[in-house]
Amino acid sequence: MKVVIMGCGRVGAWLARSLDADGHSVTVLDIDSYSFRRLSFPRQLPDFKGTALVGNGIDQESLRRAGIEQADVFVALTQGDNRNIMASQIARHIFNVPRVLCRIYDPLRQELFTSLGLEAISPTTVFAQILKERLVS
Amino acid sequence: MYIIVIGGGRVGYYLTRALLDEGHEILIIEKNATICSTITEELGSICFRGDGCEVATLEEIGTGRADMLVAVTGDDEDNLVACQVAKHRFNVPHTIARIRNPQNESLFKKMGIDVTVSSTNVILEQIAEEVPTHPLTHLLEIRHKGLEIVEIKIPPDSGTIGKTVKELPLPAGSVLSLIIRKARKPIIPAPNTTFKAEDQVIAVTNPKSEEELRATLRGE
Numbered sequence: 001m002k003v004v005i006m007g008c009g010r011v012g013a014w015l016a017r018s019l020d021a022d023g024h025s026v027t028v029l030d031i032d033s034y035s036f037r038r039l040s041f042p043r044q045l046p047d048f049k050g051t052a053l054v055g056n057g058i059d060q061e062s063l064r065r066a067g068i069e070q071a072d073v074f075v076a077l078t079q080g081d082n083r084n085i086m087a088s089q090i091a092r093h094i095f096n097v098p099r100v101l102c103r104i105y106d107p108l109r110q111e112l113f114t115s116l117g118l119e120a121i122s123p124t125t126v127f128a129q130i131l132k133e134r135l136v137s
Numbered sequence: 138m139y140i141i142v143i144g145g146g147r148v149g150y151y152l153t154r155a156l157l158d159e160g161h162e163i164l165i166i167e168k169n170a171t172i173c174s175t176i177t178e179e180l181g182s183i184c185f186r187g188d189g190c191e192v193a194t195l196e197e198i199g200t201g202r203a204d205m206l207v208a209v210t211g212d213d214e215d216n217l218v219a220c221q222v223a224k225h226r227f228n229v230p231h232t233i234a235r236i237r238n239p240q241n242e243s244l245f246k247k248m249g250i251d252v253t254v255s256s257t258n259v260i261l262e263q264i265a266e267e268v269p270t271h272p273l274t275h276l277l278e279i280r281h282k283g284l285e286i287v288e289i290k291i292p293p294d295s296g297t298i299g300k301t302v303k304e305l306p307l308p309a310g311s312v313l314s315l316i317i318r319k320a321r322k323p324i325i326p327a328p329n330t331t332f333k334a335e336d337q338v339i340a341v342t343n344p345k346s347e348e349e350l351r352a353t354l355r356g357e
Binding site for chain 2: 059080113116
């Protein structure tokens with residue numbers, strides 16, 4: 001499948017490389033080209049062979065250049081909850097991407113936007129739950 | 138009215154001053170502590186320090202009883218989220234967002250934001266009015282009715298000059314409201330009114346017919 005990932009941080013780069021290694025067509029978008037160093041380092045995964053593009057994921061032109069019109073999946077993984085929400089809503093409502101995933105750190109906002117129809121994950125609650133399970137088991 | 142303003146920057150500050158003068162109850166939400174204390178010193182205790190996109194903050198300041206929320210931070214994404222939280226979590230009847238990138242307008246509308254104000258577009262329109270060759274200027278948008286009031290100038294070499302109003306095939310839904318002519322009182326167009334060079338025509342139209350109206354009036 002064709003995947004567009006916004007945000008080339010640790011999670012974004014890791015996801016991009018492992019999807020790429022599985023043979024998917026991946027484009028990563030980041031406003032800072034320095035972030036793309038994560039696509040070749042660390043070495044646990046093969047080097048990234050997809051497309052890395054400098055651009056702002058809440059700008060419709062940048063998304064078009066990243067090929068969002070042909071994408072099957074869009075994943076929003078920047079540091080900003082609001083940026084992720086807005087980019088996901090653009091992907092869904094302007095470009096009709098079939099599957100849109102969104103990271104929202106703030107659990108309350110994650111709950112609200114899930115109820116508004118976004119497929120949103122809060123690392124905060126997920127990770128706290130993992131820690132808790134380890135501690136009490 | 139109880140009005141919540143998100144963002145205490147320049148726009149938020151002057152907006153709040155104007156709204157206070159009109160006697161409204163205003164609360165500004167601002168993240169930055171320095172800006173917060175400046176506003177409190179100058180306008181009294183009407184500034185709450187916090188993140189206006191957070192449900193917790195909006196809960197604390199009683200957003201449930203707000204009549205209106207205006208999001209005027211410098212970031213479109215923050216304004217979009219603040220308005221959506223206000224609308225869907227607290228049922229605020231009226232949400233207004235400032236937009237920096239005019240392209241975002243359609244998304245904001247789709248997401249249910251009641252009114253969007255694009256500073257870029259406002260400035261563009263102002264500039265367009267000052268450029269004498271600009272063929273069509275948007276004067277006013279009539280919200281929720283899909284109508285707009287525009288101004289069209291008749292160029293000196295236009296094929297329209299000498300023709301009467303009834304001779305022109307105006308697009309459906311367009312009405313000529315006023316003709317402004319040099320050194321004369323404004324004229325309310327009648328079927329037999331004749332167009333002259335440099336006439337400024339004020340018309341009510343809709344975004345779909347706008348291009349056709351411009352071409353018809355300018356004789357293009």
